Amino acid sequence: MSDPNVSAVEQYRNNFLREVEENVDEGQWVKMCMQCGVCAGSCPLGEHWEHSPQKLFMMIRAGKREAVLSTNSMWMCTSCYNCVVRCPRQLPITQIMHGLAAYAHRLGLAPKMQPTRDFSIQFWENCTRTGRVNELRLTIGLYFRDGLVAGFKKGWSMRNVAFGLLKAKRLNPFELFKGHECKDRKGIQAMLKKANEIDARKKRPTT
Amino acid sequence: MAKKEYAFYPGCSSQLKASASNYLVSVNAMCQTLDVKLTPIPDWNCCTASIAYAPSSELSRHVMNARNFALAETHLPGQDIVATCAACWLNARESKEKLDGSAQLLADANEALKEAGLKYQAKAEVRHMVEVLIEDFGYDELGKHVVKPLDGIKFAGYVGCQTNRPFGIDGESFENPKYLDKLVETVGGEAAAGYEQKVTCCGGALAFSEPEKSQKQIKDIVEAAYDHGADMIVTPCPLCQANVEVYQADINKRYGTKLNMPVTYYSQLMTVAYGGTAKQAGLDGHIIQPKKLQDIAVRVVNTKK
Structure with a gap:
């Protein structure tokens, strides 16, 4: 069986946003983020995120594939839904974070022993x-x-x-x-x- | 008032000798007073909570919840599904919204459910027990059954996350929901006004996987209750209850604090106020004893009105 990570890289080349939109649960919302930072300021474990959701959304658009998928940030989500109810664009941020974490896990890029x-x-x-x-x-x-x-x-x-x-x-x-x-x-x-x-x-x- | 009947979804933590078994005990007693008949959904299964996302697909999680809906529709037709656990309510409701909103997803889920001989017809509604109390009874009606007002006890109403966000209760604000304080006042207790940790996250499942980070949250939640002069915390969520109660000794060791704050359920308050015994209210299920509530529970009053 082929390595899912290698085939994803081949398929999407430098278009990480499209890769996220097509493979991550609720990933189609990522482009809607307007970078206000309310999610980052609302997270109970915010200080422990290497990259806040706001930053992750911009990194996805900037094609920072490896940095996004190998970070332990998404795994800090406690599913408190604070970011979801506060997001002015009403993005399902909790669900996107779960989706990103799950995708990183499936590709074998999630931090080991997280x-x-x-x-x-x-x-x-x-x-x-x-x-x-x-x-x-x-x-x-x-x-x-x-x-x-x-x-x-x-x-x-x-x-x-x-x-x-x-x-x-x-x-x-x-x-x-x-x-x-x-x-x-x-x-x-x-x-x-x-x-x-x-x-x-x-x-x-x-x- | 006619007997109200619901398809009950108690959830894993409410089962006998599970971490929130005393929640179920008190809910049963409370419902008896209110003449509510809770019939457990036959052979109900886990909602998969908010933590099973890594190895599972969206469809597989929705199918787990859809199985409960199909069982309720088959065996308890016409009854609303009522959950007492925050995560059960949230996950069931999220699945229902997704399935009801997408013909494709619904078809996929039913194709899978067929393997278990079931079909979800998108009929059953999913509600939380506090919604039943507030919407189907109302504070006035709930107050009529009080025989022992909880005089002299001050409660920090800790709503937490998932019995608040993202769906909300009774259309209240996410930042400062009032329903728990109103329930406290309904049974004659004093609600700590301005308790600022009301909707703070206790860490949820990360209390297990990231205990240090979560215990910082729990410490804030308990300390604020002390700051407001509360005698105990009250919550609608089984995981909030467990996390905030059981780690206090651990936190004391880590931070040199002296936390010893009881954490109770709204249903325990109501059971005691309705004249139930300590056992009926599940007050024997605590690590930190809710002494003031126990005192009222053992007090004998003339319950004839």
């Missing part, structure tokens, strides 16, 4: 496996992403939270073996497989 990227992958796998989230496995999966030792260390550091939740009946240790799940797991798998086929048929990105 924790929110890891969490995103784990969350999707977790919630689609049985149809419902297994909170314990999700937490453990995230803690052990850096290996066994780091996982136990992280788990130990969070032991008071865990005991507190256990006592409050908001954590179930048996979820490690069997958690809440949907009855029609087969149907869920089949419909997601079909959604994937439809995406592939329409040359949209698949999961």
